[in-house]
Amino acid sequence: xxxxxxxxxxxxxxxxxxxxxxxxxxxxxxxxxxxxxxxxxxxxxxxxxxxxxxxxxxxxxxxxxxxxxxxxxxxxxxxxxxxxxxxxxxxxxxxxxxxxxxxxxxxxxxxxxxxxxxxxxxxxxxxxxxxxxxxxxxxxxxxxxxxxxxxxxxxxxxxxxxxxxxxxxxxxxxxxxxxxxxxxxxxxxxxxxxxxxxxxxxxxxxxxxxxxxxxxxxxxxxxxxxxxxxxxxxxxxxxxxxxxxxxxxxxxxxxxx
Amino acid sequence: xxxxxxxxxxxxxxxxxxxxxxxxxxxxxxxxxxxxxxxxxxxxxxxxxxxxxxxxxxxxxxxxxxxxxxxxxxxxxxxxxxxxxxxxxxxxxxxxxxxxxxxxxxxxxxxxxxxxxxxxxxxxxxxxxxxxxxxxxxxxxxxxxxxxxxxxxxxxxxxxxxxxxxxxxxxxxxxxxxxxxxxxxxxxxxxxxxxxxxxxxxxxxxxxxxxxxxxxxxxxxxxxxxxxxxxxxxxxxxxxxxxxxxxxxxxxxxxxxxxxxxxxxxxxxxxxxxxxxxxxxxxxxxxxxxxxxxxxxxxxxxxxxxxxxxxxxxxxxxxxxxxxxxxxxxxxxxxxxxxxxxxxxxxxxxxxxxxxxxxxxxxxxxxxxxxxxxxxxxxxxxxxxxxxxxxxxxxxxxxxxxxxxxxxxxxxxxxxxxxxxxxxxxxxxxxxxxxxxxxxxxxxxxxxxx
Numbered sequence: 225x226x227x228x229x230x231x232x233x234x235x236x237x238x239x240x241x242x243x244x245x246x247x248x249x250x251x252x253x254x255x256x257x258x259x260x261x262x263x264x265x266x267x268x269x270x271x272x273x274x275x276x277x278x279x280x281x282x283x284x285x286x287x288x289x290x291x292x293x294x295x296x297x298x299x300x301x302x303x304x305x306x307x308x309x310x311x312x313x314x315x316x317x318x319x320x321x322x323x324x325x326x327x328x329x330x331x332x333x334x335x336x337x338x339x340x341x342x343x344x345x346x347x348x349x350x351x352x353x354x355x356x357x358x359x360x361x362x363x364x365x366x367x368x369x370x371x372x373x374x375x376x377x378x379x380x381x382x383x384x385x386x387x388x389x390x391x392x393x394x395x396x397x398x399x400x401x402x403x404x405x406x407x408x409x410x411x412x413x414x415x416x417x418x419x420x421x422x423x424x425x426x427x428x429x430x431x432x433x434x435x436x437x438x439x440x441x442x443x444x445x446x447x448x449x450x451x452x453x454x455x456x457x458x459x460x461x462x463x464x465x466x467x468x469x470x471x472x473x474x475x476x477x478x479x480x481x
Numbered sequence: 482x483x484x485x486x487x488x489x490x491x492x493x494x495x496x497x498x499x500x501x502x503x504x505x506x507x508x509x510x511x512x513x514x515x516x517x518x519x520x521x522x523x524x525x526x527x528x529x530x531x532x533x534x535x536x537x538x539x540x541x542x543x544x545x546x547x548x549x550x551x552x553x554x555x556x557x558x559x560x561x562x563x564x565x566x567x568x569x570x571x572x573x574x575x576x577x578x579x580x581x582x583x584x585x586x587x588x589x590x591x592x593x594x595x596x597x598x599x600x601x602x603x604x605x606x607x608x609x610x611x612x613x614x615x616x617x618x619x620x621x622x623x624x625x626x627x628x629x630x631x632x633x634x635x636x637x638x639x640x641x642x643x644x645x646x647x648x649x650x651x652x653x654x655x656x657x658x659x660x661x662x663x664x665x666x667x668x669x670x671x672x673x674x675x676x677x678x679x680x681x682x683x684x685x686x687x688x689x690x691x692x693x694x695x696x697x698x699x700x701x702x703x704x705x706x707x708x709x710x711x712x713x714x715x716x717x718x719x720x721x722x723x724x725x726x727x728x729x730x731x732x733x734x735x736x737x738x739x740x741x742x743x744x745x746x747x748x749x750x751x752x753x754x755x756x757x758x759x760x761x762x763x764x765x766x767x768x769x770x771x772x773x774x775x776x777x778x779x780x781x782x783x784x785x786x787x788x789x790x791x792x793x794x795x796x797x798x799x800x801x802x803x804x805x806x807x808x809x810x811x812x813x814x815x816x817x818x819x820x821x822x823x824x825x826x827x828x829x830x831x832x833x834x835x836x837x838x839x840x841x842x843x844x845x846x847x848x849x850x851x852x853x854x855x856x857x858x859x860x861x862x863x864x865x866x867x868x869x870x871x872x873x874x875x876x877x878x879x880x881x882x883x884x885x886x887x888x889x890x891x892x893x894x895x896x897x898x899x900x901x902x903x904x905x906x907x908x909x910x911x912x913x914x915x916x917x918x919x920x921x922x923x924x925x926x927x928x929x930x931x
Contacts (some may be wrong), residue, residue: 290926315843315846315847315849318846326928330837330840330844332838333838334493334494335493344846347847348482348846393847416778423727
């Protein structure tokens with residue numbers, strides 16, 4: 225739980241570690257989206273990443289999520305250095321060790337809830353019956369046991385995000401990466417979904433949440449503040465945040481507005 | 482990913498756009514249906530024609546004299562050159578079983594009792610063995626020199642009271658003269674008996690060339706002279722009519738037997754064996770081209786004898802048919818090409834539309850080949866559905882066509898398999914590029930795609 229890059233000496237205890245990571249985009253002139261970031265995410269931790277637009281949050285997320293490779297430095301996910309992997313190996317790593325939860329839910333519109341949850345396992349070659357059983361079990365855990373054959377259109381925003389969370393968990397990933405998971409939800413639903421995150425964290429899931437919202441970030445054990453591609457500071461909150469006592473009013477918590 | 486799962490997922494997205502998918506497959510449906518329908522019709526037509534050449538017919542060679550450069554089917558450009566005497570001589574040749582002329586009688590009407598039916602063609606003067614004994618349903622073959630006729634069921638049935646063996650019919654020929662014939666036989670089929678007639682079903686009356694054609698030829702040449710008057714004009718050396726019981730008829734036949742020239746002749750070989758048929762053909766040609774024959778005075782550079790078996794004649798027809806079929810297949814191939822461009826186009830639209838879905842799948846672990854497989858199987862499903870529908874439609878159209886033309890139905894099953902294969906191929910070819918584009922979509926961009 226330290227900023228200093230100690231490498232992934234014990235991959236058993238570290239879900240993700242970033243070591244002096246740079247990501248440079250050539251857009252006419254080089255843009256350093258990430259400029260020397262070192263971070264470790266231990267297993268079972270709950271980390272929030274905050275920062276204004278353009279601070280490098282998305283780039284960091286793409287790197288941690290094995291969607292992208294760093295220009296410099298090493299990103300080690302579940303013991304594997306992402307940069308050294310082939311495209312195919314990276315995809316497999318992503319499919320098995322990272323679960324994504326997106327702001328816009330990103331469910332397959334023509335698949336029903338149970339099929340959406342089972343989708344990652346489909347690409348891992350898991351049998352149909354086994355997939356369905358696992359998906360149904362997860363949907364029950366997120367409280368949608370009675371909605372398993374509904375397509376996303378027939379579900380509310382909160383329900384969709386729960387389906388997305390169930391999908392993220394279906395392969396027992398080393399970490400769940402959530403990008404503004406409550407950005408499209410009303411306050412009440414947001415609280416429900418975040419409670420659910422908390423429950424899964426308590427059950428041992430490693431969570432990384434990227435957000436603008438202070439009160440969302442405060443549910444984590446620590447908040448990593450990004451600014452201009454660098455880690456500005458890491459705020460330790462001790463235990464998983466108490467939703468009842470936000471440090472600041474929710475409205476004032478938006479860092480970039 | 483399991484290919485079956487790809488198919489299942491692809492089928493899901495196809496069903497998500499029913500109208501679009503249906504329209505997309507239409508091009509393939511039309512192309513395949515056209516091929517199958519015409520191939521079915523062609524095969525049925527071929528079977529129908531070949532089925533009409535009975536084994537007995539296969540030992541016949543059909544001959545006529547025409548300009549060697551004339552192209553076309555039987556009797557194209559044929560001129561009357563072979564005389565009755567020639568035919569007799571040919572029949573006497575060692576390799577020949579029988580030889581007789583073939584001539585349509587230009588009739589106007591046929592009557593039985595008080596009932597008269599207009600009939601402009603279908604009265605055929607020929608040799609007795611032209612109507613083979615085993616094709617007679619009733620009665621017997623006509624005898625040469627007798628006023629006898631064999632009818633086919635359509636000719637017999639066109640009168641209110643069916644004509645039967647033993648009845649007498651009156652034939653009014655083009656000049657207005659009337660001549661009678663005793664019905665001695667009824668055939669069992671309404672179809673033509675040789676390529677000279679064509680194979681379609683129609684009423685036909687078969688009569689001996691002598692006296693009917695001989696008389697008509699005489700009438701045309703000599704006008705409305707009485708039978709006796711022709712005696713002086715005849716060449717008088719014919720002894721063939723000696724057995725004729727009626728003196729006048731005998732004189733007429735004798736008079737014109739040498740002069741009546743036949744436009745078409747039929748030479749029968751001893752058997753359907755190819756060597757026998759060729760020998761009979763060669764013997765007939767050798768004789769006709771020699772100076773001994775009456776025909777030789779007309780034959781030369783401008784006019785040559787052609788002798789062909791019905792199989793050879795049909796071959797020409799089949800060649801035409803094949804040409805037509807190739808033409809249709811060519812058009813269908815263009816339709817298939819247009820169809821596959823349609824599939825490719827809609828797949829490209831689909832890939833763009835579903836960019837976000839592709840991003841989601843890749844984020845949750847879909848490999849490039851999984852995405853490729855999904856879109857490829859979608860295109861293949863469209864192609865195969867098009868092929869199956871097209872095949873079904875084509876078979877139905879072929880069936881209706883064959884039923885309408887009254888042909889025996891033959892389903893070219895190898896083409897059905899071929900059509901499905903073409904459907905798969907079209908799907909793969911048209912889906913390859915869109916699927917490849919989908920596969921190499923960058924998940925980061927795709928997830929951001931609105």
